[in-house]
Amino acid sequence: MDFVSGNNRLSGRQYRLMNEVPTVLMLIIVFMIIAKPF
Secondary structure, eight states, X not given: XXXXXXXXXXXXXXXXXXXXXXXXXXXXXXXXXXXXXX
C-alpha cells in the first residue's frame, strides 16, 4: 500500500532501521562477549 501511494522513502527508511538495529545489537553483544575475559 505504501509503495503504491508513493511513500517509498519513509517505509524504506523504516525497513533499513529495522535491518540495522539487530545487526548493531549483535555486534555489541559479540564485542561484550569477546571483551569480557579481558
